[in-house]
Amino acid sequence: MASLVGIVAHALPCVQRVLKMSHKKILLVLVAFSMLSLLLHKTNRFSWYHKTFYYSCSTSGRTPKHTAIAFLKTHKTASSTVQNILFRFAERNNVTVALPHHSCDHQFCYPRNFSTRFVHPYTLPPRIITNHMRFNASELRRLMPNDTLYVTILREPVAMFESLFSYYNQYCLSFKRVPNGSMETFLNHPLRYYRPNDKFSMYAHNTLVYDLGGDNDHGNEAARDAYIEGFIREMETVFSLVMIAEYFDESLVLLKHLLSWDLEDMVYVKLNMRTKESKLNITSSLPDKIRAWNSLDSRLYNHFNTTFWKKVHEVGAACVEKEVQLLRQAQERLMRTCFGDQLRLRSATQIKNKELRPWQPSSKVNIIGYDLPGNLSSSSQEHCLKLVMPEIQYSRYLLKKQSLKNRRKVIQRQPPKAMVKQANNRAGLVQATAVKPIRHQ
Numbered sequence: 001m002a003s004l005v006g007i008v009a010h011a012l013p014c015v016q017r018v019l020k021m022s023h024k025k026i027l028l029v030l031v032a033f034s035m036l037s038l039l040l041h042k043t044n045r046f047s048w049y050h051k052t053f054y055y056s057c058s059t060s061g062r063t064p065k066h067t068a069i070a071f072l073k074t075h076k077t078a079s080s081t082v083q084n085i086l087f088r089f090a091e092r093n094n095v096t097v098a099l100p101h102h103s104c105d106h107q108f109c110y111p112r113n114f115s116t117r118f119v120h121p122y123t124l125p126p127r128i129i130t131n132h133m134r135f136n137a138s139e140l141r142r143l144m145p146n147d148t149l150y151v152t153i154l155r156e157p158v159a160m161f162e163s164l165f166s167y168y169n170q171y172c173l174s175f176k177r178v179p180n181g182s183m184e185t186f187l188n189h190p191l192r193y194y195r196p197n198d199k200f201s202m203y204a205h206n207t208l209v210y211d212l213g214g215d216n217d218h219g220n221e222a223a224r225d226a227y228i229e230g231f232i233r234e235m236e237t238v239f240s241l242v243m244i245a246e247y248f249d250e251s252l253v254l255l256k257h258l259l260s261w262d263l264e265d266m267v268y269v270k271l272n273m274r275t276k277e278s279k280l281n282i283t284s285s286l287p288d289k290i291r292a293w294n295s296l297d298s299r300l301y302n303h304f305n306t307t308f309w310k311k312v313h314e315v316g317a318a319c320v321e322k323e324v325q326l327l328r329q330a331q332e333r334l335m336r337t338c339f340g341d342q343l344r345l346r347s348a349t350q351i352k353n354k355e356l357r358p359w360q361p362s363s364k365v366n367i368i369g370y371d372l373p374g375n376l377s378s379s380s381q382e383h384c385l386k387l388v389m390p391e392i393q394y395s396r397y398l399l400k401k402q403s404l405k406n407r408r409k410v411i412q413r414q415p416p417k418a419m420v421k422q423a424n425n426r427a428g429l430v431q432a433t434a435v436k437p438i439r440h441q
């Protein structure tokens with residue numbers, strides 16, 4: 001009671017002062033107050049939907065499966081395997097996936113910065129996005145729902161650079177101009193071969209930072225330190241989970257917890273692998289040179305590798321380990337269903353079904369895929385086919401499927417007269433359904 005009297009005693013002079021103010025002053029105060037509240041509202045609306053990890057091993061009190069996900073598919077980081085998990089989930093749960101416009105190929109016009117213009121109109125409004133792109137936070141926010149969780153994956157820079165050097169040897173001019181295609185020669189004097197303005201130069205220098213939307217060629221050493229620290233802080237605010245390719249199964253367990261998915265949603269086979277013969281020799285002096293040349297990526301990887309293990313400990317290392325074992329058991333069961341006794345890993349020329357042949361970057365690199373036995377039951381057939389379907393074919397298939405669905409919806413909404421006209425002019429339909437602006441239900 002005493003405190004109430006105190007508050008009233010303090011507030012009374014203020015009220016009296018307001019009453020004595022001129023109309024003009026009151027108006028000014030009101031305008032300032034409205035602007036402040038608008039600003040606060042906007043800031044709040046546009047803050048990242050960043051789910052902090054609350055975890056225990058127990059699955060009681062679980063929330064429904066989360067379906068709004070932006071997975072930044074970085075290059076040569078096991079990202080096709082994650083993408084395949086997301087594609088299959090989207091199909092099972094009838095979730096729309098944003099896919100690139102034909103003119104962008106199967107990537108969102110990479111290496112350009114992502115833009116909502118690159119999204120095929122028949123895949124709007126999406127709840128999942130996962131094809132390769134150069135990250136562009138503001139454009140993604142325009143496209144994706146407010147509750148979108150942002151996830152990406154990083155790979156240890158030495159293994160990643162070796163994979164990039166081999167895979168993009170004929171595409172990336174910085175690699176192509178090296179005598180005998182020698183990784184060692186390149187790393188002895190990278191600046192002799194690297195030109196930032198070359199087409200696809202980003203595959204040769206700090207590719208992770210580039211994919212994440214950063215400046216992969218940033219300044220001198222002193223400037224680089226401050227830059228990467230700031231960049232890491234920015235990434236921390238955006239991504240709810242940064243997976244690590246070297247701990248792929250542990251990463252999937254964390255992803256499963258983040259999204260409240262089931263273990264069965266996480267089963268996979270490794271996609272986009274090179275044969276042993278396609279791999280380059282990493283002599284003992286090379287790892288240090290690779291890390292020095294890709295110092296921004298190395299800093300990024302080291303940081304997120306540390307935070308990754310912090311997350312594992314938040315969940316409980318024993319719990320994660322237990323779930324990793326369960327995931328591997330579920331995977332073994334799936335392998336038996338799809339392949340019988342032995343995994344049917346094949347080079348592209350040996351795979352009969354062209355829908356299952358992985359894309360080959362050049363004659364010097366062999367990317368292997370899978371063949372399925374002919375005697376699969378009809379229920380397993382579909383499931384196993386999607387499990388091993390490479391990125392390009394799966395993206396094409398999903399685009400076709402979603403386009404059909406979208407067209408059907410448009411036709412149902414249209415009056416019969418328009419339908420007749422439309423049957424005569426299918427090209428008109430494409431224009432009529434170019435959905436803009438993007439609206440989420």
Ligand SMILES: Nc1ncnc2c1ncn2[C@@H]1O[C@H](COP(=O)(O)OS(=O)(=O)O)[C@@H](OP(=O)(O)O)[C@H]1O
Binds near residue numbers: 079159
């Ligand atoms: N589950 C799992 N765990 C660890 N590593 C894996 C996994 N799945 C795929 N891979 C390896 O990832 C490399 C392909 O990466 P991406 O699919 O991201 O490549 S791409 O950018 O989409 O072309 C490729 O690496 P390299 O063989 O060294 O090139 C794959 O072997």
